[in-house]
Amino acid sequence: MKHTQQYIIALLLWAVPFGITDAHKKLITDMDPMNQLNSSKLLETATLGAGCFWCVEAIFQDLNGVHSVISGYSGGQVANPTYREVTSGRTGHAEVCQITFDPGIIPYEDLLEIYWETHDPTTLNRQGADVGTQYRSVIFYHSPEQKRTAESMKKKLNSSGRFDDPIVTEITAFEAFYEAEDYHQDYFSQNPNQPYCRVVISPKLKKFKEKYKDSLKQ
Numbered sequence: 259m260k261h262t263q264q265y266i267i268a269l270l271l272w273a274v275p276f277g278i279t280d281a282h283k284k285l286i287t288d289m290d291p292m293n294q295l296n297s298s299k300l301l302e303t304a305t306l307g308a309g310c311f312w313c314v315e316a317i318f319q320d321l322n323g324v325h326s327v328i329s330g331y332s333g334g335q336v337a338n339p340t341y342r343e344v345t346s347g348r349t350g351h352a353e354v355c356q357i358t359f360d361p362g363i364i365p366y367e368d369l370l371e372i373y374w375e376t377h378d379p380t381t382l383n384r385q386g387a388d389v390g391t392q393y394r395s396v397i398f399y400h401s402p403e404q405k406r407t408a409e410s411m412k413k414k415l416n417s418s419g420r421f422d423d424p425i426v427t428e429i430t431a432f433e434a435f436y437e438a439e440d441y442h443q444d445y446f447s448q449n450p451n452q453p454y455c456r457v458v459i460s461p462k463l464k465k466f467k468e469k470y471k472d473s474l475k476q
Contacts, residue, residue: 302361302400308373316459322474333354341438351436354398
């Protein structure tokens with residue numbers, strides 16, 4: 259029976275590009291607890307920079323609808339840069355997090371709302387004591403829709419007076435993402451007592467969880 263189910267699921271997944279009905283989707287969902295159709299067709303990617311990627315990762319990991327958050331580097335001129343090269347400011351990369359999410363649970367617009375609320379988008383190439391182009395506020399869009407959403411929200415936020423100064427967040431097309439070294443991944447969870455984590459990330463995370471408690475994973 260198990261092999262028969264696997265065959266039917268594989269056949270239906272093969273048929274996705276040619277059109278698939280809601281009944282087919284329900285059949286796959288019922289038969290496949292891993293929900294292969296949803297994981298292959300419905301997830302989207304956002305690539306965001308807002309200062310140190312340890313902070314960004316710690317915030318977005320907790321959001322319901324977010325499947326993964328990977329720290330890395332985007333926006334530079336050097337392939338496969340190291341952390342030391344990026345922090346030198348000479349490669350042009352920004353520290354970013356690449357976020358895989360389900361827009362049916364958390365729309366891209368909601369991600370950006372949280373993004374702008376959890377860092378200072380008005381300081382050029384700086385977040386607190388972290389200074390340099392590698393810490394710039396930047397959105398790397400993956401589609402024309404993401405570009406329109408980001409530009410529209412930026413314009414509305416500037417008009418609303420939400421921030422005292424103009425938003426300087428860079429909105430640019432995504433080109434490449436280089437995953438950071440292993441020790442950067444899941445950094446806050448693995449190193450909660452590290453001084454930077456205690457002084458910078460913990461207070462920010464506490465404030466975030468209080469404001470967005472209804473959006474957090476259970």
